[in-house]
Amino acid sequence: xxxLSFKPWTALIAFxxxxxxxxxxxxxxxxxxxxxxxxxxxxxxxxxSPQIFTPSYQAFGRIESPQRxxxxxxxxxxxxxxxxxxxxxxxxxxxxxIYQLDSSDYQNKLNQRKSELKIAQANLQLELxxxxxxxxxxxxxxxxxxxxxxxxxxxxxLRIPQLQTAKANVTxxxxxxxxxxxxxxxxxxxxxGDYVVLAKTVVRGSFVNKGDNLGELAQLSTLRISLAVxxxxxxxxxxxxxxxxxxxxxxxxxxxxxxxxxxxxANSQLQQIYLHIENQGKSFILGEFITANLGLPQHKNTLKIxxxxxxxxxxxxxxxxxxxxxxxxxxxxQDIDHAIxxxxxxxxxxxxxxxxxxxxxxMFANIVAGII
Numbered sequence: 001x002x003x004l005s006f007k008p009w010t011a012l013i014a015f016x017x018x019x020x021x022x023x024x025x026x027x028x029x030x031x032x033x034x035x036x037x038x039x040x041x042x043x044x045x046x047x048x049s050p051q052i053f054t055p056s057y058q059a060f061g062r063i064e065s066p067q068r069x070x071x072x073x074x075x076x077x078x079x080x081x082x083x084x085x086x087x088x089x090x091x092x093x094x095x096x097x098i099y100q101l102d103s104s105d106y107q108n109k110l111n112q113r114k115s116e117l118k119i120a121q122a123n124l125q126l127e128l129x130x131x132x133x134x135x136x137x138x139x140x141x142x143x144x145x146x147x148x149x150x151x152x153x154x155x156x157x158l159r160i161p162q163l164q165t166a167k168a169n170v171t172x173x174x175x176x177x178x179x180x181x182x183x184x185x186x187x188x189x190x191x192x193g194d195y196v197v198l199a200k201t202v203v204r205g206s207f208v209n210k211g212d213n214l215g216e217l218a219q220l221s222t223l224r225i226s227l228a229v230x231x232x233x234x235x236x237x238x239x240x241x242x243x244x245x246x247x248x249x250x251x252x253x254x255x256x257x258x259x260x261x262x263x264x265x266a267n268s269q270l271q272q273i274y275l276h277i278e279n280q281g282k283s284f285i286l287g288e289f290i291t292a293n294l295g296l297p298q299h300k301n302t303l304k305i306x307x308x309x310x311x312x313x314x315x316x317x318x319x320x321x322x323x324x325x326x327x328x329x330x331x332x333x334q335d336i337d338h339a340i341x342x343x344x345x346x347x348x349x350x351x352x353x354x355x356x357x358x359x360x361x362x363m364f365a366n367i368v369a370g371i372i
Contacts, residue, residue, distance in 0.1 A: 042366045045350035053302040059227040063288040065218035073208040077101035092191045103187035110180040117173035127166040194220040225275040234271040301343045316352040
């Protein structure tokens with residue numbers, strides 16, 4: 001068998017090699033954990049800019065007439081004329097005759113009252129002449145009157161009661177004449193505005209008595225819109241505030257808030273708002289469905305963001321260094337797609353456009369869509 005032996009210098013070389021290898025392994029540099037090895041969020045962002053936001057609330061209502069009139073007969077008589085438009089659904093214009101009664105009896109009564117007035121005025125003139133005669137007689141015999149009942153004797157001597165009676169008869173005759181003229185005018189009923197006829201109960205040839213109901217009218221020249229809105233919306237509105245409205249034609253018109261009800265509906269807990277609108281152009285009809293856009297107070301320094309960017313009242317923001325941070329969001333307004341919040345970001349920051357899972361402050365973001 002062959003014997004194996006090692007020379008001293010061979011062992012030395014092997015020992016030195018082992019030491020050098022150990023040193024190299026022990027002092028080799030180790031790779032530090034970089035930011036790239038930390039968890040990174042892949043997100044989409046949107047750029048937003050501060051803006052002034054004017055919110056509005058859309059409400060719905062119907063056209064109403066603020067003034068409804070019951071047409072009643074003021075005198076009795078036979079109806080000899082009825083306006084063709086005086087039918088249910090018809091429209092009466094200002095200045096048109098609605099109906100007319102036979103005026104012959106009232107014309108005769110007026111002539112009679114005129115004659116009575118002339119008689120009363122003539123009697124007054126005669127009495128004034130008697131006054132002058134009585135004054136001369138009184139002056140001639142005044143010294144013969146006793147002191148007892150002097151005032152009464154003087155009054156009778158000067159015909160003061162007769163004069164008062166004559167003056168009163170003139171006043172009565174004049175009042176009767178005025179009433180006769182008024183009744184003659186009442187034979188012809190003229191529309192004092194634009195109305196739509198809601199009901200009619202008489203026809204030509206009918207005999208009506210004083211106080212009989214002849215129909216019902218609704219004013220058209222000035223209309224009203226009744227809206228029911230939440231009380232927090234109503235509290236932001238003011239009397240005489242201008243409101244944009246539109247009807248079935250989608251043409252826009254302007255109305256004015258005329259009244260805000262101080263109470264709530266018992267069932268709906270909504271507050272009633274009334275709009276006033278001039279209808280000189282006959283643009284609206286009673287019962288028409290109306291859409292109203294109620295302008296609310298402006299908000300300055302706001303942000304319009306996607307509604308999906310809100311995460312339980314929190315907004316996630318990416319800064320210039322691509323780091324993520326959470327910001328509380330103060331909501332002002334929202335619709336189906338967007339939200340308006342108070343501005344709480346700095347220049348150069350962007351908003352993550354959707355909810356993120358597992359996000360925390362200080363994490364790095366990988367922008368996969370949008371611009372930082």
